[in-house]
Amino acid sequence: MGWIKTTFHKSGSPRWFFAGSRPWVIGLYVFGALLIVAGSTWGLGFVPPERLQGNSVRILFIHAPAAHLAEAIYVAIAIAGFVFLVWRMKMADMLIQAAAPIGLVVTILALATGIIWGIPTWGTGWVWDARTVSTLLLAFLFFGLVALRQAIGRPDRASRAVALLALVGVVNIPIIKYSVEWFTTLHQPPSIEIGKKPAIAAVFLWPLAVNVVGFYCFVAGVVIAALRARIVDREAGAQWLRDWALKS
């Protein structure tokens, strides 16, 4: 178990992270992109139309991964907020700063594909119900994390305020998750739940699973790349970084 503690302590070092993270970015980009291309080709060309939704069901294969990923990014940010508030770990603060705009883009993507899917299946792009509103709130939270940091002049105070907002905002996550069960809604219930038999046929399940893993891997690569960019930005004065910049 010692290695967990060592890795945790080492990951607090921007220098250590920067030195070792480049292969991860390349690997996750390539692996994620391959899976997304494979899953999307599968979902677009090799799956029969659904009985009720027809061909529009193919939007599921990108909408559900984006929506799920948006929540996962928020949970990661909230954990980083907790770590920063308790241990004052600089890397946790940089992770929040790197991941918040990415989370915002992914949430907007989930909303956009949901609107596009809603037009042929619900007869309307938008309804003011629990699932859509709680997801819209998620977009505002990500935006708030970005804007709050800009609004507070002193960086140390900004970091603490942003971490606190990240932590408090996590109450929205269970609301999104259970919004299709607690409230009456047009949104369909989840297709896959841990510990339950999938609610969709296996032909639709496979391309969905491939795309979910693909989205997670690719965007994990993006978050690591963005964290590297934050490190370079914030540690610009450090000697090791200047040496590295001149060497490469």
Add this chain to the structure above:
Amino acid sequence: MTELLAMGGHGVYVWSAYAVSFAALVGLGIWPLVSLRATMRRLRQRGGDR
């Protein structure tokens, strides 16, 4: 081919949803690399002045 594009009238929704997604993912992928490179260039210029 036409059938794949039309998707029984749902083509416009399906293809636009995929187009938006790929544009967003490609944009996300490129943005941190460009930003890292720009900062590195700035650092190198500053380092070279000394």
